[in-house]
Amino acid sequence: MAAAVVEKVINTTMGDAKQRQMEGYRLEENSKTPLTTYFGAKVENTDIALRAGSRGPTVLEDFHNREKISHFDHERIPERVVHARGAGAFGEFKLHTALTGITTAKILTDTSKITPAYVRFSTVNGSRGSADSVRDPRGFASRLYTEEGNWDIVGNNIPVFFIQDAIKFPDLVHAVKPEPHNEIPQAQTAHDNAWDFMSLHPQSTHMQQWVLSDRAIPRSFRHMQGFGVHTFRLLDADGKSTFVKFHWTPHLGTHSLVWDEALKLAGQDPDFHRRDLYDAIEAGSYPKWELGVQLVKEEDEHNFDFDLLDSTKIIPEDLVPVKNIGTLTLNRNPDDYFTEVEEVAFCTSHIVPGMDFSSDPLLAGRNFSYFDTQISRIGVNFPDIPVNKPVCPFATNLSDGHMQTQSKKNRTRYHPNRHDALPVTAPQHGGFRPYAEVVNGIKERMHGPKFNEFINQAQLFYNSMSETEQQHIISAAQFELSKCFETQVQQAAVERFNMINHEFAKAVAESLTSVTVPAPAKYHNQKSAFLSQVNGKSQTFTAEGRKVGVYVMEGFEYSQIAAISAAMQAVPMMVKYVGPGTGPVKSSSGETVTAEFTFENSRSTYFDAVLFVGSPASDQSYLKSAKNGRLIHAAREAFMHQKTVGATGNMVGWLATMCLPGDVQVSQDVQDQTGVVTAVNVGSGAQFAKTFIDGVAKHRVWERDVSHIAA
Template identity: 45%
Template sequence: MAKRYLTSNQGAPVTDDQHSLTVGERGPILLEDTVFLEKIAHFDRERIPERVLHAKGAGAFGFFVPYKSMSALTKAEFLQNPEKKTPVFVRFSLAGGSLGGADTVRDIRGFSVKFYTDEGNYDIVGNHIPVFPIRDPLQFPDLVHALKPDPVTNVRGGPIAASRFWDFMSLRPESMNFLTYLFSDVGTVKSYRTMQGFGVNTYKWINLCGEEVYIKYHWQPCAGVEYIDSKTAVRLAGSDPDIAQRDLFDSIAEGHTVEYEMCVQILKVEDECKLPFDPLDSTHIWPEDMFPLLPVGRMVLNKNPGNFFVDVEQSAFAPAAVVPGIGFSNDRILQGRIFPYGDTQRYRIGVNYLQLPTNMPRRSIDNKMQDGAMQTIYSEGVANYLPNTIGGGMPAEAPETGKPVCNFVSGIIDRKEPSGDDYYQARYRYRNMSPKEKDHLIANFTEALSQVYEPIKRRMLEHFMRTDKELGSRIAQSLNMTM
């Protein structure tokens, strides 16, 4: 077979399709990375109108109240007054399945929260697993392609589907930590009311003095954490495929509230490089014994959608939606999510998707963006540009609240694989599981790998052995294989 080389859609050769262009090993991704932008922009437009990811979901409205002012850490307005309720909308979802999928299948669950603050919308776009399977967003379209049905048969099950998923994972060793979550009982969910949520990415909180700290978000269900085993998940997928969606709706309809506690982990910016791992790598957790959870506030869901399509299906979230007091870190996955999430919604729903009721900020909007499909808001007068004098120079630029932050970034521009141990957190997690949890994890791995092509199966076993010899040996024995 003749050798073929990777090109862009313009026909230009692509010399590196695995690493985004960053400033140094931990620096931000550059807008000039045309390989990433073309790949992610094309990926955003692959499906219409169903979401490419997180297609099936459920949602509810409610409010958030902080326990106390967090002014020492952030100037974000909605985190200052324990007497003030900030309206929220939450969408729970399944990442890999389609609209007709079952709620209990093994999958990543989305846990996304939209705060309608007085300073604009703030979206925390998270998952129920605290880590990502990849550390570079350039690989994100490939990850999703591997999760979806194959392009020839469009079938989810069988050796081809299993081999595609594990083929990709076996070539990305940083996925091991993620896999120990997905293939434990955490991967099968019966109720959103008892499911944890995580922001996954690392953000910054900024106070009025311009001081910054890194933070990670956690959502703890007040009803307690509860997951189900694979046998129960399979049974419910056949007998009650919408159980999580129905359970959420019925609970609120019966007058019950669904509540979660928001917690954060905090890391001083100056301590970033003092740890044995990269804290901005989204394939890693921050150990809670090193970074204990700080309770921040309570979220209460008490209102069901009035119309599913209007409120839930048309809802749109984007990590780029932040408010003063919240900033972005150089977390590569976060940097790679800032652009495409909003771009996806502009394609899926329309360029004016933020004018839909469930997405519209609760404060007035004033800028010079105009026209586009379904435009309903317009700026009065002839001066549809800035700067201007005809329109009195309005709207004027908003004043800075507090001391501005100036970050210095330097480094060699390159495409480079970050250094680090891909196995130690997965190893730690496995060794701290109970015997029952280990049994379920090994049984789930065995079942998933049983139909996989032999070379891929062996490649995964090598990763399991590097993670923990007991783990690898038990899976190999279950598969009747020798290492």
């Protein structure tokens, strides 16, 4: 059966306030809506331009032709200068743990409210049409439409950044984008300029580790953490400040693709992440995240060996735990990509009363840059675009500008005025008042002294990885540097790696013939218990929301899959049938399942796990049909990508002899051979289902040796 699409009803609650507002802008056009010009005249013919004679010249007076072409000519707006490629969804946020006494922000203190929300996920480097699965940080820009105004946490899925000061941002982006002479390579940092920049900026060493790690190739947007990165402030009623870092933690766990899979997906399904989010929401499998805070008292600001104002550093969770305070659920796809995703405009400066910024110099630049770029991207009145409008009342003295659509009756656009129009609000009644910070210093181009230490947390990250994750970092570094053609660049990168870990540097250098590794540096050997995706303390492992490709052919034995499929759907997981063609596939006993994918139009990379269903033992033709290169490749490839692979009935023998000889033995009963779950006789299916689902929940079988598999 194809996944049912869940109809989202719009209620009169605060949680749906944004959708009620959006409804006013959504057009229901159908066969009863006549086509008109932009000015309302009904159109009689939109296929042939007005001509002087059927073979004569086209005439200028055809206003419909001119309007149609001219509007088309101006359809494109500039894409975002970074984070151009993205996908968005609406949802809601519910606070469950109030930060009473720490902030006056209602969104963080009132647990009775449901607040409308919106998130846009993105890649950083690639253009709008680039692929989703590239190695890159992911944007995680979230907006809560609170009663006190829009609050944006414009974060990434990586908690630190390449640079410490926004003045470096144009340099960084010019370096990591495709090289300027030939605009190659797209959407990736595997080139000389990116690595040259990083080697000349030791401050990027920590972020570089995260980008080489599996974090930069997430399994999906649903499996990503989000981080506000900067330190912000929360303010109580007396204006007292507490430092805060914001975290989004996915209920489904933080999981990644493997590199070979990511490379293939970039071609097989460039929309892999966008599609995954869209499909999950349409199927009612709504992704959820916990909003967490790390709180540091004002008086503890200097108790760390790093500066809280330095965005290249995390506050290790081992030092300051993350306290989860609320849940974000994404439950509605946009109706129109352009107006609801392309035109959304986030800014770090969108905060609400009860919050403020820290003096992080990167944050200061961002507070300026977003608004500034949006003026050229979507015009000065972009807050009036529906997706950007607050749901609370708003009124400004801002006036005019391109595409102003509001006719304000108030005749005074200044303050104060004789009518007392648009009065200001005192902080005790909800007016925004910035933190009264004592500032004292010499005006100079300088950072605090702790900004000059770059290596400790890079070492901490590498040390905290499991062996598998370290191997992935090594392979990623080998890949990236092998795409750099200047030895000087490779040498500088390896020297930096040596400051993190000598064995790491040596392993990378082995793949680069002209590079030498310096003597070991000083290493602190400390680890954090929270950074690994394999064994990190805050990690979640669940089969929920995972996609399983179930391969069937005409004449499959329904009893081999019926109970297993029902058990998976109950988790709930997404069961996707793959057949020789799309549409119904009939079992030997007459039941049908609907194949959404075919052997030819899909790849194992589309799924978290694959399962091959057999036929009644007497049916030899079934096995003949299974001698299909695509099918065999799917099994071998899923095995190579360390996924759970299953087979039932006579497909167990097929798997053991045709696909994975030497790696899998035939067994009558349920067996788990390093994540290959087989049973010639599935019986009731209950034990098979449990073993298979438990395998999927583990995400990958890292202990499986796949070095001999080519797929």
